[in-house]
Amino acid sequence: MFANQTKPDQSTYNIVSSREPHGVVAEQYRKLRTNIEYSSFNKEIRTICLTSAKAAEGKTVTALNLATVYAQSGKKTLIIDMDLRRSKIHRAFDIPNKVGLSNLVIDEVDRSEAILVADENLHVLPAGKKMPYPAEFLMSDKIKALIESLKETYERIIIDTPPMTAVTDASIVSRLVDGTVVVIGSRRTETAAAEDIIQSLNENGANIIGGVLTRVSKKDHRYLDYYYEYK
Numbered sequence: 001m002f003a004n005q006t007k008p009d010q011s012t013y014n015i016v017s018s019r020e021p022h023g024v025v026a027e028q029y030r031k032l033r034t035n036i037e038y039s040s041f042n043k044e045i046r047t048i049c050l051t052s053a054k055a056a057e058g059k060t061v062t063a064l065n066l067a068t069v070y071a072q073s074g075k076k077t078l079i080i081d082m083d084l085r086r087s088k089i090h091r092a093f094d095i096p097n098k099v100g101l102s103n104l105v106i107d108e109v110d111r112s113e114a115i116l117v118a119d120e121n122l123h124v125l126p127a128g129k130k131m132p133y134p135a136e137f138l139m140s141d142k143i144k145a146l147i148e149s150l151k152e153t154y155e156r157i158i159i160d161t162p163p164m165t166a167v168t169d170a171s172i173v174s175r176l177v178d179g180t181v182v183v184i185g186s187r188r189t190e191t192a193a194a195e196d197i198i199q200s201l202n203e204n205g206a207n208i209i210g211g212v213l214t215r216v217s218k219k220d221h222r223y224l225d226y227y228y229e230y231k
Contacts, residue, residue, distance in 0.1 A: 013061050013092035017068040029065040032212060033073065036066075039179065039209040046151060047177040048209075049082070049159040051170035051201075053193045057185035058214035060088045060160050066181075067158040071122035075155040078115070080125040082173055083162045084134035087127035093118055100128025105142050123154070138172045147176055164197035174206035182211040 017026040036045055050066070052059040060083075067079035080101060081089035090097040095116055104114040104125070116124045131137055150157055159177060161170040174180045180201060184194055201208055 013064055013088065015061075015064050015068055015092060017065040017072070021072065026065070026069070029062075029069045030073075032062075032066060033069045036179065036181070036209060043178065045179045045209060046155065047147060047157045047159070048179050048181060049161050049170065049173045049177045050181045050183055050212075051161045051174070051197070052163045052183040052185070053189045053197050054163045054165050055086075057163070057183050057189060058212075059163070059183040060092075062181075062183050062212050062214065063158050063160040064089070064092050067122060067156075070156045070158070071119065074121065076121050076123075076153070077156045077158065078123045078125060078150060078154040079158045079160070081127040082138065082159050082169065084127050084131065084137065084169070085162055085167065089124060089160055090126040093124055095124070095126065097126045097128065100126035102128035102131055102137070104128065105137070105140070105146060106131070135168055135172060138169055144176055164200060165193065171200060171204040171206070174201055175204060178207065179209035180206045181209060183214060184211055185214050 016023065017029050020026055036048065039045060048066070050059050050063045063079060067077050071077040079089060081087045082101065083089075084102065087097055087100075090100075093116070099109060099114050101114070103109045104111065114125060114128065116126075118124050137143070147157065157177075159173060161173050164170050170180075182194070182198065182201070198208060
């Protein structure tokens with residue numbers, strides 16, 4: 001648990017993989033984890049960023065649950081909030097957002113101040129204080145160096161980024177990680193919008209390893225595998 005914190009209210013962003021680890025939904029996130037693990041035979045996928053076409057498609061919930069099932073599998077996992085404009089990860093764990101990624105890079109605070117422990121294998125790096133130019137911050141050599149440094153400590157790093165149609169942040173981060181997962185809301189994201197963000201990510205050198213279809217109705221039984229790869 002977090003030091004000097006009350007028990008996290010994980011219902012805020014529904015970390016169902018933690019609340020109901022043996023449930024049907026948690027099993028779908030474990031399938032997602034497995035598919036990611038087998039998405040590349042030439043390179044181990046250790047750093048993963050998630051993005052979406054627009055807000056409210058379940059991107060942050062997916063990132064939280066993916067990080068949780070990795071941690072449950074015994075992988076030492078870090079989830080990073082790189083949605084510096086509308087940070088949310090801290091809410092899922094009911095922790096303050098006063099110190100985080102931005103403070104770690106700009107103010108050079110100690111990692112122990114910025115990275116919090118959720119449980120034995122799951123650590124959390126909130127976004128931290130707001131800054132005027134998030135894109136420029138993410139493009140800095142310090143961010144690239146930080147990710148490489150964190151890989152020495154963590155076996156899996158899950159990064160939550162902003163929606164693609166809003167800002168360029170996700171495209172920037174996608175170049176720094178091993179793989180990118182696109183979250184798409186069923187009946188919410190237009191086909192053209194999904195195609196546009198995939199094209200944009202490809203043009204920026206992202207390695208798109210797959211996608212997650214969220215908000216699926218029970219009658220859409222053909223989608224219940226929850227995960228598919230873009231070809």
